[in-house]
Amino acid sequence: MSGTGIHEPRTLIRMGVITPRRKAIFFAVMAGLGALAPFAVYPVFLMNVLCMALFASAFNLLLGYTGLLSFGHAAFLGSAGYVTGHALKVWGWPTEAGILLGTLVATVLGLVIGGLAIRRSGIYFAMITLGFAQMIYFVAVQLPFTGGEDGLQGIPRGKALGLFPLEGRYAMYYFVYVVFLLGFYVIYRTIHSPFGHVLRSIRENEPRALSLGYDVDRYKLVAFVISAGLAGLAGATKAVVLQFETLTDVHWHKSGEVVLMTLLGGMGTVMGPSAGALIVVAMENYLSGFGDWVTVIIGCVFVVGVLAFRRGFVGEAARLLKSFPI
Numbered sequence: 614m615s616g617t618g619i620h621e622p623r624t625l626i627r628m629g630v631i632t633p634r635r636k637a638i639f640f641a642v643m644a645g646l647g648a649l650a651p652f653a654v655y656p657v658f659l660m661n662v663l664c665m666a667l668f669a670s671a672f673n674l675l676l677g678y679t680g681l682l683s684f685g686h687a688a689f690l691g692s693a694g695y696v697t698g699h700a701l702k703v704w705g706w707p708t709e710a711g712i713l714l715g716t717l718v719a720t721v722l723g724l725v726i727g728g729l730a731i732r733r734s735g736i737y738f739a740m741i742t743l744g745f746a747q748m749i750y751f752v753a754v755q756l757p758f759t760g761g762e763d764g765l766q767g768i769p770r771g772k773a774l775g776l777f778p779l780e781g782r783y784a785m786y787y788f789v790y791v792v793f794l795l796g797f798y799v800i801y802r803t804i805h806s807p808f809g810h811v812l813r814s815i816r817e818n819e820p821r822a823l824s825l826g827y828d829v830d831r832y833k834l835v836a837f838v839i840s841a842g843l844a845g846l847a848g849a850t851k852a853v854v855l856q857f858e859t860l861t862d863v864h865w866h867k868s869g870e871v872v873l874m875t876l877l878g879g880m881g882t883v884m885g886p887s888a889g890a891l892i893v894v895a896m897e898n899y900l901s902g903f904g905d906w907v908t909v910i911i912g913c914v915f916v917v918g919v920l921a922f923r924r925g926f927v928g929e930a931a932r933l934l935k936s937f938p939i
């Protein structure tokens with residue numbers, strides 16, 4: 614165990630928790646399933662899942678690995694969607710440039726909000742982020758280019774690299790899949806880097822991290838900015854997929870939904886938020902016939918999941934796999 618109280622990668626390998634063989638098999642299987650999935654499942658549904666999975670994974674970087682509970686992450690998701698949609702529809706920007714602009718805006722917004730929020734901790738941090746998110750929601754309602762309650766409609770998908778039209782569902786799916794893999798890789802490399810180990814030490818014992826000489830506030834701010842930027846990437850991509858952006862993505866309910874996804878799948882696990890996103894989006898999509906009862910059903914699933922699987926579905930599965938090294 615390292616001086617920060619965190620297992621280093623080599624230690625985990627010796628313990629049998631992570632093995633190179635297991636890791637290679639896992640990522641190969643996941644990549645293969647992702648590539649073949651649109652031929653078995655409706656691609657638009659899958660694209661929505663990928664966008665929300667990236668959003669939840671970005672949030673997990675903050676909550677699961679840094680110990681900061683943000684109730685305002687919808688601000689980054691929705692603001693990036695609006696900016697990207699406006700850049701594509703009104704300014705006629707290329708698809709990639711519009712997504713990058715939306716991601717940049719969310720990153721800058723994360724720098725501003727995070728710079729103020731990290732001065733507090735616990736419930737005060739959560740309330741500050743919620744307050745800023747509500748401000749963004751009010752701005753989205755008032756600004757003319759957002760369309761108010763009607764939302765921003767008719768966002769063009771454009772062409773990938775200026776060559777490949779994204780109007781076809783398969784072309785759009787693989788574009789989103791590449792974006793998801795890039796975002797997921799950034800998250801994976803972050804949490805498995807020395808920087809990620811410091812974030813874990815802050816989560817586990819912040820006073821000790823301070824005593825070891827780490828600038829805790831700076832690490833928190835960098836984690837917040839990375840999380841905000843990736844949440845913005847998810848929101849920008851989602852706006853292109855659905856070709857519209859509404860107030861739903863900047864509402865506080867969306868911030869609560871990402872907390873649900875993370876806890877249900879497994880907080881502090883690599884794949885947990887993605888699994889949680891799949892479960893929640895699938896329930897919202899396939900149980901829509903139940904009307905308002907969908908919220909009740911999701912709430913029941915959440916309660917049962919938290920009580921029966923304290924580490925989340927993926928967390929409990931990983932615990933069981935430790936007994937069966939590959």
